[in-house]
Structures are given as C-alpha cells and as structure tokens.
Amino acid sequence: MKMTVDFEECLKDSPRFRAALEEVEGDVTELELKLDKLVKLCIAMIDTGKAFCAANNQFMNGIRDLAQYSSKDVLVENSLMKFSETLQEMTNYHTILFDQTQRSIKAQLQTFVKEDIRKFKDAKKQFEKVSEEKENALVKNAQVQRNKQHEVEEATNILTATRKCFRHIALDYVLQMNVLQSKRRSEILKSMLSFMYAHLTFFHQGYDLFSELGPYMKDLGAQLDRLAVDAAKEKRDMEQKHSTIQQKDFSSDDTKLEYNVDAANGIVMEGYLFKRASNAFKTWNRRWFSIQNNQLVYQKKFKDNPTVVVEDLRLCTVKHCEDIERRFCFEVVSPTKSCMLQADSEKLRQAWIKAVQTSIATAYREKGDESEKQEKKSFPSAGSLEPGSESKEKLLKGESALQRVQCIAGNASCCDCGLADPRWASINLGITLCIECSGIHRSLGVHFSKVRSLTLDTWEPELLKLMCELGNDVINRIYEAKVEKMGVKKPQPSSQRQEKEAYIRAKYVERKFVARHLASVPLPEDGASAVPQHQEEKRHSSSERSPQADKHGATSPKEGEKQEASVLCDSKQLPPGLQLYRAAYKKNLPDMAEALAHGAEVNWVNIAENKSTPLIQAVLGGSLVTCEFLLQNGANVNHRDVKGRGPLHHATVLGHTGQVCLFLKRGANQHATDEEGKDPLSIAVDAANADIVTLLRLAKMNEEMRESEGLCGQPGDEIYQDIFRDFSQMASNNPEKLNRFQQSDSQKS
Missing domain, CATH: 1.25.40.20 (Ankyrin repeat-containing domain)
Structure with a gap:
C-alpha cells in the first residue's frame, strides 16, 4: 500500500501536509458514508424478507457504488464488479441468507466503522485541538516583547512543550490515518468474500453459477492472505519508523531550514514567517514564505496562488530590524515598498537573511569595472606574485581570462545583441555575453545556459580552453543559420529587453534558426565512400593500446x-x-x-x-x-x-x-x-x-x-x-x- 501521508512531511506542518490531511480526511468521510450506506442496505435486506429481490438489487447497487469509489484500486474494483454480476443472476432463487449476512456484512463492517473510523475521528479531534494550541503558542511567543525576559522564557517554554505535544499527536494521527487506509481494503474484501461464500453454501440452485466463480474466489482468498501479511508488515514498518522519528533529537526545536540556490524545483528556501500587514493596525499574520523564480512569495494555504512580495530580487535588499519590540525581525526593502518579516528564532532569521542575500547575488551581479581595477592594482606585474598562484600563471602568459576569451573570433562583442566588450560568458555554449543578455540567459535555466563572469569568477584552465575552442562566430553559424533566410531582425544593443528575451528564447530554447540538416563532416583525403546509415553503428573496431x-x-x-x-x-x-x-x-x-x-x-x-x-x-x-x-x-x-x-x-x-x-x-x-x-x-x-x-x-x-x-x-x-x-x-x-x-x-x- 502506498502511504497516504509521510511522517517526515508531518514534522514540517507545511501547507502541503495540511492539504494532504484535508484530502485524506475527506476520503475517510466519504468511505464512512459508503460503508454506512452498504450496512443499511444489508439490514433492509434482512428485515424485508418478502421484498428480498428488491432489497438485493439495491444492495448490489451499493456494491457497484463502492466499486466505482474504489476505481483506483483495480483489485477491489474488479472483485466487487465480478461479484455484483453474479449476484444479479441469483435474484430469482429467493433463498434467505439473513443469518450469515448478519455475521459477514453487517457485523464486520459496522465494527470497522464503529471502531477503526471512530479511532481515526478521535485522533483527528486531538490533532485539531493540539494544532490550535500550537498556533496560539506561536502567536503568543511572537508577541512577547524582548525586554520582558520572564515572559519570553515562559512563552518559549510553553511553545517548546506545545510543539513536542503537537509532534506526538500529529505522528499518532498520521499513523492512525495510514493504518486505516491500509486496513480498509482487507476489511471490505474480507466481509464481501464471506458473504459470497455464504451464497455458495446455501444456494444449491446457484451451484452452476458459483462453480464458475469458485476458482476466482479461491485466488482472491489467497491474495487476501498475502494482503494480510503485507498489511501486517507495513504496519510494523510504519510503527518502527514512527518510533524512530520520535527518538530523534529535537533539542534545538527549530525547523531545519536550509537554502539551496541550485535546487531542482527552483525553490531556494521555504518556511513559516510572520508578516506585518500594511494596514493601519499593523497586524502580524503567519504565512508560508518561499524564495523561487527570483521572487519572494507567500501563501496561506497550499492551494492558494502565491502572493508576490518582491517581484525581482535584484532590485531589493534585506536588513535586520532591531528598532521594533518584536524579536527576530528583518526587512526586505525594494524601490517601491518594504516588507517587515519575523522568524521564529534568531537562527532562522539569520538563515532567511542569508538565503535572500545569496539569491540576490545569484540573480544579479553588478558589473565588474571596480573589480577589474582592483585586480590590476593587486597584480601590477608578474614579479610581485606568489609562486604557484593562478593569477601568476595567467599573467605569466600575458593574458587574463577576459583577454584570452575575447581574442577568439566574434567574442569581442555580445553573441546575441552585438554590444562591445562583453564581460560574461555561457560556459556550456562557449559564447560571450553582455550583462543584460547574461541575465536573460540565466532565466532560461542551467540546462540551456550556464552563465559565468569573465572578471568576477575563477576560471579553470579546461574551461578557458573550452571557450577558446568555440566562440561566438562558431555558435552563431549554428544557431543563426536561418536568421537571414527567415527575415528575422537580430536585436541591437539599444533594443528593448523584451525583444532580446524573445530572440534569445527562439534561438536557444526553441532553436528556430538552426538549419534542419547537419553540417558536413570532412571525409579523409582518399575520398572513401559512404556506408548506409543502418551499418554506421558497426564502426569502431580495433584499437591501438598501451601495454597497460x-x-x-x-x-x-x-x-x-x-x-x-x-x-x-x-x-x-x-x-x-x-x-x-x-x-x-x-x-x-x-x-x-x-x-x-x-x-x-x-x-x-x-x-x-x-x-x-x-x-x-x-x-x-x-x-x-x-x-x-x-x-x-x-x-x-x-x-x-x-x-x-x-x-x-x-x-x-x-x-x-x-x-x-x-x-x-x-x-x-x-x-x-x-x-x-x-x-x-x-x-x-x-x-x-x-x-x-x-x-x-x-x-x-x-x-x-x-x-x-x-x-x-x-x-x-x-x-x-x-x-x-x-x-x-x-x-x-x-x-x-x-x-x-x-x-x-x-x-x-
């Protein structure tokens, strides 16, 4: 069985976790309704003997309804549908199975509803209660003024205790939820299988029908045995994982947040922060914040569309705020507005500030004129260098990375707009770029273009050689092969950014200007004839080897x-x-x-x-x-x-x-x-x-x-x-x- 809710996600108490809870709770509510409906129909069939056929038809409708509900579970759906088809043919036999039906359908499913689902509901109530208490503790902890030390300690202790309690209750709730999801398959199928065997026993008139169904039922019984074994194993594994997570050290009791500017999902960092509203009351609200796509955004619920706080991190800065009463505050300032935020601890505040600063530096780096001047001052001559340094090696060759790369054909101007003296490069494409085009290349993603500064970054020798093997002229002959033929106007340095961005995306992402045929590979001097394509891959035979x-x-x-x-x-x-x-x-x-x-x-x-x-x-x-x-x-x-x-x-x-x-x-x-x-x-x-x-x-x-x-x-x-x-x-x-x-x-x- 696939686990419905992950224990690790439970500890984060993120909007994803809350959304998963809502989905599972709705699913259990719907399951309870379906089971209650089936049990009531079964009771009606027992009490109404004279109208057995009508009640039996309604019951079969309930089975089909349950099968449709279980459409994602092929085993349950197929089994229930096959049983309902057989029962449809049995409606004319009028043999009463009320006693066995009472034991197999009514008793078992009612027990499942009254015991297992009730345990789930009780766990849900406890979870909701402790969740509310945790929220209150978080708010109280956030509202404590820094100069009231005794209140700070009291609020901190209450928050720590509440969090620990919430963690235990939440883990128990998730465990109960997963156990219920695991058990319901076997309970439903077990009760239905028992009911079907009752038909096989008591309906002699239906022997021929059930003789055809018998082998399938035996196979399902074997599958149920395996399901029971698997369910027991899954329960033990979940309990062991549950115990392992409870034994982890949470002494710091801070949410474990780390930032990663190269995250695969594009989210540099995410977590809860308090945000001060811009209204007259200056109220503080707790929201789920994240840094993604060069923006700072937040949302209240997982399904809500993110609200953008900062549209472009390159235009903002971040700083500590020590002039207000609330603790752990910092401010993100942009040219048009500022946003006051509060973390749950000093450690988290520092992590968020560092994440924002790193994201700003990654999104936009200032042009390197001053760095170049400083580099020239620091290295006036080869004789003043320490032995073995990389800069000495560059200067002994008489060239810096910028000089070496710009010497290649076409590299003295931007590959995409033609601006002179480009200071940036795409290392996987082997081209030079101006600062504006480099920003556009960065927005394409590293799977299209990896941007690096020719003046601010360190260049490995093999990367410099790679740049010298390619260059703007070589790459443009490939990626702009059809520009003139298509009548497309290449952007100029003075063109609007939108125009440049559209051209660069068409050039490298959509590859609209690449010729549809491959460039020719030079044949050897003896003019050897070509071989058919299907034989081409049989090339690559013997080799010249060293003894080793x-x-x-x-x-x-x-x-x-x-x-x-x-x-x-x-x-x-x-x-x-x-x-x-x-x-x-x-x-x-x-x-x-x-x-x-x-x-x-x-x-x-x-x-x-x-x-x-x-x-x-x-x-x-x-x-x-x-x-x-x-x-x-x-x-x-x-x-x-x-x-x-x-x-x-x-x-x-x-x-x-x-x-x-x-x-x-x-x-x-x-x-x-x-x-x-x-x-x-x-x-x-x-x-x-x-x-x-x-x-x-x-x-x-x-x-x-x-x-x-x-x-x-x-x-x-x-x-x-x-x-x-x-x-x-x-x-x-x-x-x-x-x-x-x-x-x-x-x-x-």
Missing part, C-alpha cells in the same frame, strides 16, 4: 584516418546522437555543439559499440576539453558500458590523469566495479600509475573524512582541493608531465 591498456582491455580506434574513412557516411544522414558520438572521439567541439543544437542526447548510447556514450568516446579520444564540454552540457559521469566500465574506468586504464582528476571532481563513483570486479583504484595499482593511484586514494580518504567528520569540520577538504587544482592546472597546461605511458604517433596526432 591491453592488460585491462581498454579500446580506442586503431587504423587512423584511412580505416576511419571506410565507414564514414555523409553526416547529413547521421542522427544527431551519432554525430555527437563521432565528434567526441575526434575532439571536434564545433561538430559536437552542432549535434546538440540539432537535439542530440548528450548521454546517447551506442548499442552497437558496447553501449558506449559520447563521454566515454571523449575519454578514448584523449581530450580533456571535450570531456569538460560534455559534462557542462549534462553528461552522466557515472554511465557504464556493457562491461561495467564508466568514464573513470576508461581514463584510468588509458592513464589519462587529467581526465581522472576531472571526473573525480564531478562526482564520479570511484567504488564502481566492472565485470571483472575491478574498481578504478585496483586498475591503477595494477598499471603502476602512481599519479592516478594518488588521486584515487586521496579522493577516497577525503570521502572517508567527510563521513567521519559529518557536515562540520572537514580538515582534509582544503588540501584535497589544492592538490586537485594543481593536477588540473598540470593536465591543462603541461599534460606531458602526466603522460605515464608512451603513445604512438598516430594517437598523438
């Missing part, structure tokens, strides 16, 4: 351009997924970007080649930048092929230290084993690759420290990040230092 790679069975294409030519076909005929797959091995980022623009699935699986993915092909191709591009576009770092090997396995076998470092940073599962039972660490040990062994052991040690230290106090994290940063720098700028195995000339080329 041969030992573990890693593969990569072997015969060079000539053998590759024998299986290439016109790329206009290739599916986007296969084009991405091919381009990933060939380290061709423009072709990969084009394939994604045509709808290629970044985790496309090549069934004909051991269920390999583009990310695994990028590993075999030996390109760190290609791996970074796929990961930025949502590639699954833990996908495994038919041999049980993921990208981390293949990178370890081939001795690609930079890729191993990248995958570990992106959360690759270092404990996964292949079909031979080997994890990446054992493969690296067998290959005697000291660099990769060091990385894997360091990652494992850091993971163990995280588990032992918990969320607070992680002494290994800083060192761990520093070492991985050094490996990343070396893999991007001096890869020859990490090449443990000597590769052939064909592979190097």
Whole structure:
C-alpha cells in the first residue's frame, strides 16, 4: 500500500501536509458514508424478507457504488464488479441468507466503522485541538516583547512543550490515518468474500453459477492472505519508523531550514514567517514564505496562488530590524515598498537573511569595472606574485581570462545583441555575453545556459580552453543559420529587453534558426565512400593500446584516418546522437555543439559499440576539453558500458590523469566495479600509475573524512582541493608531465 501521508512531511506542518490531511480526511468521510450506506442496505435486506429481490438489487447497487469509489484500486474494483454480476443472476432463487449476512456484512463492517473510523475521528479531534494550541503558542511567543525576559522564557517554554505535544499527536494521527487506509481494503474484501461464500453454501440452485466463480474466489482468498501479511508488515514498518522519528533529537526545536540556490524545483528556501500587514493596525499574520523564480512569495494555504512580495530580487535588499519590540525581525526593502518579516528564532532569521542575500547575488551581479581595477592594482606585474598562484600563471602568459576569451573570433562583442566588450560568458555554449543578455540567459535555466563572469569568477584552465575552442562566430553559424533566410531582425544593443528575451528564447530554447540538416563532416583525403546509415553503428573496431591498456582491455580506434574513412557516411544522414558520438572521439567541439543544437542526447548510447556514450568516446579520444564540454552540457559521469566500465574506468586504464582528476571532481563513483570486479583504484595499482593511484586514494580518504567528520569540520577538504587544482592546472597546461605511458604517433596526432 502506498502511504497516504509521510511522517517526515508531518514534522514540517507545511501547507502541503495540511492539504494532504484535508484530502485524506475527506476520503475517510466519504468511505464512512459508503460503508454506512452498504450496512443499511444489508439490514433492509434482512428485515424485508418478502421484498428480498428488491432489497438485493439495491444492495448490489451499493456494491457497484463502492466499486466505482474504489476505481483506483483495480483489485477491489474488479472483485466487487465480478461479484455484483453474479449476484444479479441469483435474484430469482429467493433463498434467505439473513443469518450469515448478519455475521459477514453487517457485523464486520459496522465494527470497522464503529471502531477503526471512530479511532481515526478521535485522533483527528486531538490533532485539531493540539494544532490550535500550537498556533496560539506561536502567536503568543511572537508577541512577547524582548525586554520582558520572564515572559519570553515562559512563552518559549510553553511553545517548546506545545510543539513536542503537537509532534506526538500529529505522528499518532498520521499513523492512525495510514493504518486505516491500509486496513480498509482487507476489511471490505474480507466481509464481501464471506458473504459470497455464504451464497455458495446455501444456494444449491446457484451451484452452476458459483462453480464458475469458485476458482476466482479461491485466488482472491489467497491474495487476501498475502494482503494480510503485507498489511501486517507495513504496519510494523510504519510503527518502527514512527518510533524512530520520535527518538530523534529535537533539542534545538527549530525547523531545519536550509537554502539551496541550485535546487531542482527552483525553490531556494521555504518556511513559516510572520508578516506585518500594511494596514493601519499593523497586524502580524503567519504565512508560508518561499524564495523561487527570483521572487519572494507567500501563501496561506497550499492551494492558494502565491502572493508576490518582491517581484525581482535584484532590485531589493534585506536588513535586520532591531528598532521594533518584536524579536527576530528583518526587512526586505525594494524601490517601491518594504516588507517587515519575523522568524521564529534568531537562527532562522539569520538563515532567511542569508538565503535572500545569496539569491540576490545569484540573480544579479553588478558589473565588474571596480573589480577589474582592483585586480590590476593587486597584480601590477608578474614579479610581485606568489609562486604557484593562478593569477601568476595567467599573467605569466600575458593574458587574463577576459583577454584570452575575447581574442577568439566574434567574442569581442555580445553573441546575441552585438554590444562591445562583453564581460560574461555561457560556459556550456562557449559564447560571450553582455550583462543584460547574461541575465536573460540565466532565466532560461542551467540546462540551456550556464552563465559565468569573465572578471568576477575563477576560471579553470579546461574551461578557458573550452571557450577558446568555440566562440561566438562558431555558435552563431549554428544557431543563426536561418536568421537571414527567415527575415528575422537580430536585436541591437539599444533594443528593448523584451525583444532580446524573445530572440534569445527562439534561438536557444526553441532553436528556430538552426538549419534542419547537419553540417558536413570532412571525409579523409582518399575520398572513401559512404556506408548506409543502418551499418554506421558497426564502426569502431580495433584499437591501438598501451601495454597497460591491453592488460585491462581498454579500446580506442586503431587504423587512423584511412580505416576511419571506410565507414564514414555523409553526416547529413547521421542522427544527431551519432554525430555527437563521432565528434567526441575526434575532439571536434564545433561538430559536437552542432549535434546538440540539432537535439542530440548528450548521454546517447551506442548499442552497437558496447553501449558506449559520447563521454566515454571523449575519454578514448584523449581530450580533456571535450570531456569538460560534455559534462557542462549534462553528461552522466557515472554511465557504464556493457562491461561495467564508466568514464573513470576508461581514463584510468588509458592513464589519462587529467581526465581522472576531472571526473573525480564531478562526482564520479570511484567504488564502481566492472565485470571483472575491478574498481578504478585496483586498475591503477595494477598499471603502476602512481599519479592516478594518488588521486584515487586521496579522493577516497577525503570521502572517508567527510563521513567521519559529518557536515562540520572537514580538515582534509582544503588540501584535497589544492592538490586537485594543481593536477588540473598540470593536465591543462603541461599534460606531458602526466603522460605515464608512451603513445604512438598516430594517437598523438
């Protein structure tokens, strides 16, 4: 049985929980009505012997009604409908079954209604009472003035006691609710099955009918036995979970709220706050607040439409309020209005303020002119830098991230509106943007565009190389291929924001301007002929291996351009997924970007080649930048092929230290084993690759420290990040230092 109400949600006492309660309470009320109706019809059938057929027809109508009510439960619905059809044919036999009916239908269902549903109602009354008491305690606690310490302590103690009482009563109520929902199936079916067996026993005239129904009834009886066992097990599990939750430490007695700006559902933070009304009385009301979609909103009930407090967090600020009598207050101020809010504790107030501040910073970052000036002051020359710093490395090369990226063709102006000197970039698209277009890109979501500042953010070497492999000209040739043909006017720097937003959505989300055919893949010099598309996936045969790679069975294409030519076909005929797959091995980022623009699935699986993915092909191709591009576009770092090997396995076998470092940073599962039972660490040990062994052991040690230290106090994290940063720098700028195995000339080329 699927649990109706979750115990964890119960502790939050959120509008979702209240909405679930209302739904279940209405459901139980309707169930009680249906059962009462059925019992009354049964009594009428017993008392009215002369009108047995009429009463029996009404009773069957009640059964059908109950079956329709149970339409979401196939077992109950089908069983009741089958029984009612058989009973319809029995209405002419006039054999009285009142005594057995009294015991099977009336007694059992009345007992269920009087005992189980009554327990539910009693639990409901207690819950409503303690819920009201908790609300009163919350209001009283919120109204206590800060300078009346004895009243503060008294209100706090009352609130703590009331909350604990509410928690126990609420958990008991949810338990009773779930037990009732679990039990009602067996009770209804058990009583009905007993009634049907009474017909089989006493109606000799209906023997032929019931002989056909008998096997079905026996099967249902067996299912009931299993249902009873399952219900008992579910009850024990729920009671155990109920007990476990009660034993949790709630000493702080604060709602556990955390903010997450990258939450999948878009809700950065949510919880109860008191809000001061803007009317003349300045009343305070408790509402459910949330930060979502760059807005601060609240609602009274779960089904209510959210009321927007702040339409755009970029235009507001948040501050503490210590000049009013109520405690834990803070104010959200926008250019047009301000909103006074109150949390339940100082800890929650700080959490909300931090959440709002973080959301503001994420939604809008000020233009980086001052930061650039400060950066120039801080780093006047290469000689003044500390050894090993990232800034020194940039300046020793004579370029900053901004300079390096803007040197690429088309990057000196915004990719979408053409504004000069763009200071922002989309790292998964590989383009530069002005500040206004970057805000629009952010609103599209990270699955379309990941925005980063060229002056305010830190840039990893592999990301800079990715940006340099693509650029505005390359991406616009793909995403704006049909702009002129369609007669669409590209926005200018002076265009309205709405016009820019419509164009950007059409360009990247709807992909209206992408040509419907794929760009051609250059054929080898010998002009090899194309092969049919259905044979294309049979490509990818032998590989050139290092001794270590041969030992573990890693593969990569072997015969060079000539053998590759024998299986290439016109790329206009290739599916986007296969084009991405091919381009990933060939380290061709423009072709990969084009394939994604045509709808290629970044985790496309090549069934004909051991269920390999583009990310695994990028590993075999030996390109760190290609791996970074796929990961930025949502590639699954833990996908495994038919041999049980993921990208981390293949990178370890081939001795690609930079890729191993990248995958570990992106959360690759270092404990996964292949079909031979080997994890990446054992493969690296067998290959005697000291660099990769060091990385894997360091990652494992850091993971163990995280588990032992918990969320607070992680002494290994800083060192761990520093070492991985050094490996990343070396893999991007001096890869020859990490090449443990000597590769052939064909592979190097």
